[in-house]
Amino acid sequence: MKNKQPPFQITNTIIDYVAEISELVGKLSLTNHLTSSPQLRRLNRIRTIHGSLAIEQNTLSLEQVTAVLNGKHVLAPPKDIAEVKNAYEIYERLEDLDPYSIDDLLMAHGIMVHDLVEEAGVFRSHPVGVVDQEGHVLHFGTLPQYVPDLVSQLLDWTQNSDLHMLIRSCVFHYELELIHPFADGNGRIGRLWHTLLLSKWVPGFAWLPIESIIHANQQDYYAAINAANEAGESTVFIEFMLSAIKASLIEAVNVRDEMSDDVTNKAQLRWNKIQVYLQKHDYITNANVQKLCDVSSATANRILTSLVKEGRLIRCHRGGHWAYELLKK
Structure with a gap:
């Protein structure tokens, strides 16, 4: 059924996180703080890219990612360097993306895995099994013939639901991983789109490095996905992601205060x-x-x-x- 809500529960923990995050957003004056400093924007963008790629076993350090994006020569696998350049290109286009457009989603994937994956910018044509770092199968992705319709329905639900964007964006992130619509790059696109959705609620989220918090808590990230898969619904994943968003905002408040001359x-x-x-x-x-x-x-x-x-x-x-x-x- 079109626009059917994906399975999850609204818990007291989720309600508390939404209230706390909303309060932090107000306290930080997120848009003004994170969009007024070009230096801070670039630093956070680099941290975002490093965090998201490191989750997928990219070997470049934060310093190496910075060097690559500054046009310097770095001794590293060409694939890892290409991933950094691709990710930077699509994150720089974030403001121009429509978070509810299937064409924009495919275009973003095409840029994210340009010259790295044969099926770039298209939904996968073969069945896949999703495995964790240890090689354990987390789940089998949706059969390829059902992927386009399921992604379209998910985008429609995300656009039309009256739930808070904090909750909708977390649900979208999890459900996209569950569908696993691409041959590769699903995690990177899921995190990119999560940031994109949040930035449509508060523009400053485009510059908040949530991915670096996820990377710092990578085992918990996978554990939340596993637990949600076993439960058949995304409640535990929503709670984890909201905790990461809250942590990222607290860090941003601290950075703002650290930058004070007082x-x-x-x-x-x-x-x-x-x-x-x-x-x-x-x-x-x-x-x-x-x-x-x-x-x-x-x-x-x-x-x-x-x-x-x-x-x-x-x-x-x-x-x-x-x-x-x-x-x-």
Whole structure:
């Protein structure tokens, strides 16, 4: 039946994520922040491409991806270099794509796998089995004769559903992977289209590197797909993707604050993060501060030393290592 809703449940977790993400979008002033800085836009675009391709076993590091896109020579497999250039080209066209157009979807695939796949820009003509990194079969893709109609129905549902775009985009992402309409490049196109759909809700999402968060949580990404496949519906995948979007927005807020020239503001932000961490943990280490504040070990040490001098933290010995606790007053 045309426009039939794919199977999933609206859970309290999903509702909470939608509310939290919407609040973060407002707090960040997403469009203004992420579209006003050309340097930040390019950095995030490169992180997006690196993350999405790394999920598919592309071997280039973030530095190598940056070098390729800066026109520098990189010693790497030609296929991996071509994937980077192709992905950059289609992400740069994101604003011009219609997220509900089957022609645009095929065109995007053609660019994404240009000179890499025989069936580029067309739906696959052969049956496929989808496997994970260990070679385990996740599921068998839709038989090729049914692919065009199912993709068309999915696009129609995504366009006409009255559900929040945050939910619709996650459902589309999962269902496209389930159909597996292309001979190769399904994951890359699914993530591209997810970003495209979100950018039609809030334009700044075009510059938010959600793919890098997925890459950092790659095992959980595959686990969510597997769990959704076993359940026969996408609820767990929606929850995972919303958590990735939320994490990406939190990171963007932190980056915005890190870019502030106000040193006092930056110090307060870091202290706030440390206080939140210590609400759930008895102590904090240099490594924890590095991760929380996205700083080097030396900077983390300076932050902690400063907080000890200010009388906010006290140094202690935990598990054979130096750590820091809140000073009890």
